[in-house]
Amino acid sequence: EAQVTQNPRYLITVTGKKLTVTCSQNMNHEYMSWYRQDPGLGLRQIYYSMNVEVTDKGDVPEGYKVSRKEKRNFPLILESPSPNQTSLYFCASSYTGGISYEQYFGPGTRLTVT
Amino acid sequence: QKEVEQDPGPLSVPEGAIVSLNCTYSNSAFQYFMWYRQYSRKGPELLMYTYSSGNKEDGRFTAQVDKSSKYISLFIRDSQPSDSATYLCACSEYNTDKLIFGTGTRLQVFP
Numbered sequence: 001e002a003q004v005t006q007n008p009r010y011l012i013t014v015t016g017k018k019l020t021v022t023c024s025q026n027m028n029h030e031y032m033s034w035y036r037q038d039p040g041l042g043l044r045q046i047y048y049s050m051n052v053e054v055t056d057k058g059d060v061p062e063g064y065k066v067s068r069k070e071k072r073n074f075p076l077i078l079e080s081p082s083p084n085q086t087s088l089y090f091c092a093s094s095y096t097g098g099i100s101y102e103q104y105f106g107p108g109t110r111l112t113v114t
Numbered sequence: 115q116k117e118v119e120q121d122p123g124p125l126s127v128p129e130g131a132i133v134s135l136n137c138t139y140s141n142s143a144f145q146y147f148m149w150y151r152q153y154s155r156k157g158p159e160l161l162m163y164t165y166s167s168g169n170k171e172d173g174r175f176t177a178q179v180d181k182s183s184k185y186i187s188l189f190i191r192d193s194q195p196s197d198s199a200t201y202l203c204a205c206s207e208y209n210t211d212k213l214i215f216g217t218g219t220r221l222q223v224f225p
Contacts, residue, residue, distance in 0.1 A: 031211050042217035105157030
């Protein structure tokens with residue numbers, strides 16, 4: 001089954017404790033992206049990757065890191081989480097080439113930072 | 115001003131009603147217009163997309179784009195309780211992989 005998986009689905013952590021949210025897709029997509037979704041603000045792009053070893057900042061990259069060492073995986077790293085990073089996070093993937101309107105989303109990771 | 119504006123709702127309608135969901139955008143370079151549907155505790159899924167202006171129909175759903183007024187719409191005919199979800203509009207420029215999303219409109223269809 002074609003899918004994007006994320007782990008963990010739910011995470012409660014404390015300020016400053018480094019964490020990683022994993023994302024994996026099995027569709028051989030080149031493009032992968034991380035979003036956060038907040039009430040009243042919608043989906044905002046954090047980072048994206050056009051292919052292996054190619055990453056770039058989205059609209060709200062501060063406080064986040066990513067890496068793309070393999071085509072299928074795109075982990076999101078919070079080196080020192082803060083309460084304003086409490087949010088619902090989605091990983092998405094698609095084919096690239098200019099018309100990748102159909103992004104496939106993972107099930108989401110709800111993060112709470114206390 | 116956000117590039118894509120969408121009324122957050124919630125919108126509550128009886129089963130069988132015609133639903134109209136709308137977005138406005140400000141970037142004239144947008145060429146692709148999408149509607150994603152997001153059920154509670156799930157990720158968004160592509161519902162429909164339209165290139166440039168015009169209408170597109172898929173079953174009970176019709177997507178409409180008016181580039182002259184920068185206005186995009188999604189109509190749902192004979193709405194069903196299973197249509198209850200948040201609907202997100204999204205836009206993108208030609209030859210780019212980046213989507214700009216609206217904030218989403220929550221729709222509830224009651225029996």
